[in-house]
Amino acid sequence: MHTMVGQPPPAASTSDLNRCHRTMATARQFSTNEAWNDYCNWLIANGAFIHEALVFPPYNSEPDSGARCITTWAVPAGTRFVSVPHALILDVSKASAAFPSVTVCNDISSKSFDGRTSTPTLTPRAALCFFICQQKLLGERSFWAPYLRILPREFDTPLYKFDDDDMRFLDGCNMDANVVEGKRAAWKAEWEQGVEILTAAGEDVEGCCWELFRWAATLLTSRCFPEVLMYENVVQAPQLQRNLNEPQFEMEGDQNAPDSGMRATGDRYMNPALVPLLDSLNHRPRERITWRVGKDELGFETVDGLQLGVEVYNNYGAKSNEELLAGYGFALADNPSDSLILAFPPRLSGPQMRIRERQPQPSIRNIYHLTLGGGYPRELTTLFHILTASPSDRPLLEADPAADSISLRNSMATEFQLLMALKHKLRKFTVEPGEPRNDRQRAANIYRDGQMAILRAAVKRSEDEIARLLAKHDGKEIFTIETAMRDALFAAATDAAFEAGTVSELFESEQEDVVLAFFLCWKFLTGDDKWKRWFEYIAQFHPFPEETGEDIHDLFDRLHPDAAERAPQVFGGDRWTPELLGWAWELYTEEGANVALWDTNGRSLYAISIEVPE
Structure with a gap:
């Protein structure tokens, strides 16, 4: 796995292929790089299979150069082109056998593979890392010496090599x-x-220093396969690799985000394993590969066939640039599988939790993926339906927790709160890191640009959806302070009573909220049948109070007498009472929702929906 940053390596030349694939009358020549040639012959001598059309020319003339797999003639569709016996695979069972006096188990509270419960214990991942270190220290005495010899000496992953200058390109990112x-x-x-x-x-463990362990751990994040691939009668799919070799990174403060690059799973079959030969193929998104799992071997079969002189790829699965950068040290500028992780552990009450249990859930708890061209994951929007639900929304939500839409008010509140969360995340990208000066920075910059593009696209989608809903329902089912001030009679009365005749003046004087509450009172007293129907409906959830609190009395006494004197045609009459204002204020605060930002100071446009469910 030696893919260059952002793009596959250039095609092999004819001279490369000719040098690598000489006559096979006596012996097979796989590569002009001696280490790679010895490695391939070691594989064959120990039961591996490499199709005769395949060679491994090096990237350059350096002795420790990596190599890529190239065809010297066309390979038909449905052909097995590589396979490796289980005996060559470095897995947890071999690591456990290498340290017989230590228990290796997935969970320190569970039994080990052979039933032992003694402590202390090592996780399978840690045991395999130490086993790799042991084999590396053995040098030429190790059975796996030819394999270890061709492995990268260092990695361009953030955990392994990024310095402070490189880290600037990760500012604002989850990672x-x-x-x-x-x-x-x-x-x-x-x-x-x-x-x-x-x-x-x-x-x-003499010689097993931190630098060597870190090298072994990075090998696992960049090359490992799940152990399940060694077992027959298991349905295979590229995404099986997701569980092991893609350390993902959570947003700040979340302890539930995945960290597959560092944790051992609770499932033995998902333990990591290094698979020589198969791990030498570079990644290409959507490459069609069939996994062939035999009793004693694991191999690849081409689905579409391989043309002459092309590189042979594996498909690591649908991996985002965050996964590629974290696990392998590269990123793809036009990655069709790129996504942004949102880690959102909500604080839910008991009733809310019971509703949540009846909704669709993300595959990993509290983790949601946004993509450039897609909308919000349904698992996320249904969660926000709960978080933004008003008292009148809750019966609808309990009746159909998984509904795509609960109410007009709830849809707008959900969209706005998601919008605010994304804008908060986008504001973290505050410092421009400048032009990248090495491959690590170029890869990180591709990742960073992709994260910002996904966030901006999601922000735009939410803003467009809110604008669409407002345009469709404003003045019909949705009322804001802007809607209220378009009523000439109410606007004139507001100007007289509050000395603010425009929406801007109301916001500047911080009176927009109380004026909208006065608007609700006025509609209750004078509204048409549509308003009357909504007030009757909403009274089920907010009964008209017989008395109200002292703070509302003070507000009423401070504002209403002058308003009634200055604009009696709207604010006059004995039906204006503290109880009416208190009720309107309750409807405003508990049934309203923010739907748009009014200014750069964070003040929001508040809306009341008078939609009545059928």
């Missing part, structure tokens, strides 16, 4: 410097604990 440093610290703690456990158990 920022604080998160990366936190992950590094967690890896180091895992190493320190493992050294202590193995030493106490009498295992030899």
Whole structure:
């Protein structure tokens, strides 16, 4: 896995292919790079299969150059082109056997693979990392020496190599410097604990320094496969790799976000494994590969066939640039699978939680993915239906928790709150990092640009949807202070009573909320049948009070007498009471919703929906 940043490597030349694929009368020549040639022959000698059309020319003339897999003639569709026996796979069972005095189990509270319950224990991931370190320290004495020899000496992933200058390109992203440093610290703690456990158990860990462990851990994030692939009668799909080799990064403060690059799963079959040969193929999105799982081997079969002189790819699954950068150290400028992770652990009451349990859930708790061309995940919008529900929304929500729309008011409130969350996230991208100066920065910049593009697209979609709903329903079912002030009689009365005749003046004098409450009182006293129907409906959830609080009395006494004197045609009459104003204020605060930002100071346009469910 040696893909260059942002794009696949250039096509191999004819001379490359000719040098690599010489006559096979006596022996097979796989590569002009000696280490790679020895590696491929080691694979074949130990039961692996490499189609005769395949060679591995190096990227350059450097001794430690990586190589790519190239065809020297066309390979028909449906042909197996590589396979590797289980004996060559570095998996947790081999790591466990290498450290017999230590228990290896997925969960320290559970039994190990062989039923032992003794402590201390190592997680499967940690055990495999230490096993890789052990084999590396053995050098040429290791059975896997030819494989270890061709592996990268370092990686361009944030956890492995990014310095402070590189980290500037991650500012604002989920995977920022604080998160990366936190992950590094967690890896180091895992190493320190493992050294202590193995030493106490009498295992030899001399030479297993932090730098070597970090190298082994990065190997797993960049190359591992799930162990489930070694078992027959399992339905295979590229997304199986998602669970192991893509360390994802949560938004700040969330402890429930996935961290597959560092945790062992509770399922033994999802443990990590290094699969020589198969892990040498670079990634290309949507490449069609069939996984062939045999009793003793694992292999790939081409679905569409391979043309002459092309690179042979694997498909790592639908991976975002965050996953690619975190796990492999590269990003794709036009990644069709790019997404942005929103980690949102809500605080729900008991009744809200019971509704939530009846709604669609994300595959990983509290984790939602936004894409450039898609809308909000349904699992996220239904959650916000709960969070933004008013008293009149709740019976509708309880009746159909998974509905795409609960009410007009709820739809607008949901859209606005999602919009605010995304704008808050977008504001974190405050500092322009400048022009990238190395491959790490170029990859990080691709990732960063993609995250901002997804956020901006989602913000635009929400703004457009709110504008559409307002345009369709304003003055019919939706009323804001702008709607109220378009009524000439009410606007004139407001100007006389509150000395503010425009919406701007109301906002400047911070009277927009109380004037909209006065508007509700006026509509209750003089409104048409549509308003009367809504007031009758809403009284089920907000009964008219027999008395009201002292604060409302004070507000009424402070505002209403002057308003009634200055604009009696609207605010006059003995039906104007503190109880009416208190009721209107309750409807305003509990049934209204923010629907748009009014200015750059964060003040919002508030709306009342008088929609009545059928």
